[in-house]
Amino acid sequence: MSRTPVAVFISGSGTNMAALLYASRADDCPYEIALVLSNNPDADGLRLAAAEGVATFALPHQGMKRAEHDAAMEAQVLQAGAQAIALAGYMRILSPGFVARWEGRMINIHPSLLPKYTGLHTHERALAAGDSHGGCSVHLVTAELDDGPLLGQTAVAILPGDTADTLAARVLIAEHQLYGRCLAALVSQCSSPASLIDNVRERALALPEADEVVSHGMPCFGVIKGKKFAYVSNDHHGDGKVALLVKISGIDEQLQLIENDPARYYRPAYFGNDWIAIRLDLGDTDWDAIGEWLARSWRAIAPRRLAAMLDF
Structure with missing residues (x-):
């Protein structure tokens, strides 16, 4: 079975990257993780990827123009032969040119039921609004923050006494389940006759x-x-x-x-x-x-x- 090479961008612990990686070990998974990249050389996710035998690349963004940093990261993606990009806790807004070049082939996961609560502090905002559910969404990346076409969502019930931390922990479980399914569906669709x-x-x-x-x-x-x-x-x-x-x-x-x-x-x-x-x-x-x-x-x-x- 031919698998689509995917690059994953992270900035921290890389738990969603790890979920994608372990999902890719299934015999019927249509993608493989070809490279894990970060703007933070100290990201824990880089060490995990390396330990699992996945190539890594890190380049601090400090002192670099946004488009310049994106171009350097993209060069590594292309060198690795990746045909799609998954953002997994990558805490950088990408330049419009980079986004345009990967239109339809770059996805992100966000910890809310979009279009609710784009940006940060999603769990606090869901609790403050008295919502019955939080959740997560996977979407194609566009130039507008957290605004691309939705590929999938999972709702997570908000329990009495929940804090932002307790809700975030359950949403993270849902993220790990959802992201791999959506990435697999995307690469299968993009390559289907x-x-x-x-x-x-x-x-x-x-x-x-x-x-x-x-x-x-x-x-x-x-x-x-x-x-x-x-x-x-x-x-x-x-x-x-x-x-x-x-x-x-x-x-x-x-x-x-x-x-x-x-x-x-x-x-x-x-x-x-x-x-x-x-x-x-x-x-x-x-x-x-x-x-x-x-x-x-x-x-x-x-x-x-x-x-x-x-x-x-």
Whole structure:
């Protein structure tokens, strides 16, 4: 079973990191922890990760600009081959550029039932409000603090006489159960053929007068009653790959792309020299670039009256 490498960012004890790590030891877990990073070299979680045989990296943020620190951490994530990021008690607000680059692939866990109580002191605020339940939420990370789309929640009853500490202890148990399930679901969805095809479909059908049919057993996109500009190959002829097939300028470009990145690009079987296959199942697909490939391929076959529409 191929597992998605994940990087975990921590600042302290790393109990949620540990929960993710131990969940990853299950035979059917779709992710593995490739790297644990911290802005605090003294974080206890780093020692635990190292003892469990997981690579670690620490870089204090003091004296560094936020984007500079994020870039240095990201370089380590990429070097480790991680395809997703889990924030687990990472006490730093991330720069917008970093967040944008990992859109849809970075998650966080927060100790409240969002959208209630973003930020700090969540348990105190739940108690002060007289809530019947506290809890935890896992969400995708966006530029707005604790505001990304929810992936899962667990409610935890508030008992008579609870303090912030006693409530926090029970919520932490719920966090440890919830986070691994949500991370597993996210990486499975991101790498599933259906999800990859849906991402292509969304971008292809946004082009003027584009439609979808099935051709040679593959989803195929073209101009209505016209030529085709893209196919999605899913284990076609048993090759085990999910790839986008688009038109290019010819064999010189085809050979150059394959030479520069043979893991990502290949010559699609039964297609001519003016097509290239782009792997979508490597875990690091740049969907903005895929949108550009689709638009370029669409232009190659679209009538002039339509091509002019895309330029305005």
